[in-house]
Amino acid sequence: MxxxxxxxxALPPGVPYRVGRExxxxxALAIGExxxxxxxVAAAQAAGYPDLVAPPTFPVTFTxxxxxxxxxxxxxxxxxxxxVHGDQSITLHxxxxxGDDLVTTIHVEDLTTxxxxxxxxLRCEVADSDGAPVATTRxxxxxxAETS
Amino acid sequence: MTDTSGVAAxxxxxxxxxxxxxxxxxRYAGASGxxxxxxxxxxxxxxxxxxxxxxxxMLTMALAGRLVxxxxxxxxxxxxxxVRFTRPVVVPDDDEGALVELSGTVSELTEADxxxxxxxxxxxxxxxxxxxxxxxxxxxRLPSR
Numbered sequence: 010m011x012x013x014x015x016x017x018x019a020l021p022p023g024v025p026y027r028v029g030r031e032x033x034x035x036x037a038l039a040i041g042e043x044x045x046x047x048x049x050v051a052a053a054q055a056a057g058y059p060d061l062v063a064p065p066t067f068p069v070t071f072t073x074x075x076x077x078x079x080x081x082x083x084x085x086x087x088x089x090x091x092x093v094h095g096d097q098s099i100t101l102h103x104x105x106x107x108g109d110d111l112v113t114t115i116h117v118e119d120l121t122t123x124x125x126x127x128x129x130x131l132r133c134e135v136a137d138s139d140g141a142p143v144a145t146t147r148x149x150x151x152x153x154a155e156t157s
Numbered sequence: 158m159t160d161t162s163g164v165a166a167x168x169x170x171x172x173x174x175x176x177x178x179x180x181x182x183x184r185y186a187g188a189s190g191x192x193x194x195x196x197x198x199x200x201x202x203x204x205x206x207x208x209x210x211x212x213x214x215m216l217t218m219a220l221a222g223r224l225v226x227x228x229x230x231x232x233x234x235x236x237x238x239x240v241r242f243t244r245p246v247v248v249p250d251d252d253e254g255a256l257v258e259l260s261g262t263v264s265e266l267t268e269a270d271x272x273x274x275x276x277x278x279x280x281x282x283x284x285x286x287x288x289x290x291x292x293x294x295x296x297x298r299l300p301s302r
Contacts, residue, residue: 032188039188040219041175044232058233064226065235065295066219070189073215091205094214096292098239104232147239 010155011086011127013120020079020115025138026071030107033061036070053106060107068099068144072133075113076148087129088152095128095149102142110138118147125154164276164299170228170261175220177212177246178254185216199250211245217257217289218242221282224259225295228278234300236275240293246284258283264294274299 030050037047045052046062053061080087105111112135119130128151135144182196191213194201202210218240226232248255265277280293 036188039181039185040216040223042219042223042226042232044226044230047232056231056233062231062233064219064232065222065238066215069191069215074190094242096239096241097215097218098237100237101235106233 010122011120011129012084015085015117016120018117020117022112022114023075025110025112028063028067028105028107028109028111030061032070033063033067033107036067037064040064040066050107058104058106063105063107065099065101067105068101068133068135068146069097071111072113072115072135072146075115075133076131076150079115080150087127088155092150092152095151096147097149098147100145102144105143109143111135111143112138122154126151127154164263164266164274166263166265168263170224170263170278172261173224173227173259175223175257175259176254177216177220177248177257178252179210179248179250181254182210182212182216182248185213185219189213189215191215207245208247210248210250212248212255214240214242214245217246217282218293220257221259221280221290221293222295224261224280225278225297228261229297229299234298236269236296236298238295240280240290242289243291244284244287244289246289255284257289267296269298273301 042064046056080089114134116132118132121128131148133146137143186192196213246255261278261280263276264279267275269275276297278295282290
């Protein structure tokens, strides 16, 4: 049984994640995103961006690993191996671009057990090195409740 | 999208059909850092009750997002994007892969705090004739007129 005392808590912020040009290109290639602003620095700058622009779902590449560390922590008691993704939303307060140093803070919003499943709502607040908000992501994660 | 001044509620986005193969799953696993074996091992996938290896939900979401970024012409114009994952996309170990069919409609035009026009796009993603995402909505900032 996951530890409900985590609900309402914010976890300690993670170490800054540096958004790299090659990571943006690699991610864009993996999803088939061919927009020039994701691949060509000159094109991104001509469009008014400081550097390559990340595709909208790029934040999962650094928020999900942070979430995984939390969910694999035995102190929380989550069955990571049987987890499925229920929903996901991403709000971008500004476009993410190469060169950003981003810090993710995980907020445990809700944990309920219904119909044999544990349902966990997490919110990640992503800020830049000045503390300005860059993105807010929300995920519903579901795992089977213990059959005891 | 070359000219956004004429965007109106009810507009349909150009549809997109994509094939997801096992190679795409391997590439996405590496790019995203999601190495859950249900996305590459039939043994593990069937062991947890799935019909076989399934696509990462986030890959399906990202591919559906391309419908919108392609229409907008700029991935940086997307200001929010959310989906519910309702059904898995099963990806067979063959050269054809799984066919995902995407369509979208401008459901509403709103205004951002700074006065920019924002188009809400409702996306439909189908695999095997059934929807795999629900409540799939993206908001796109439109260039000023």
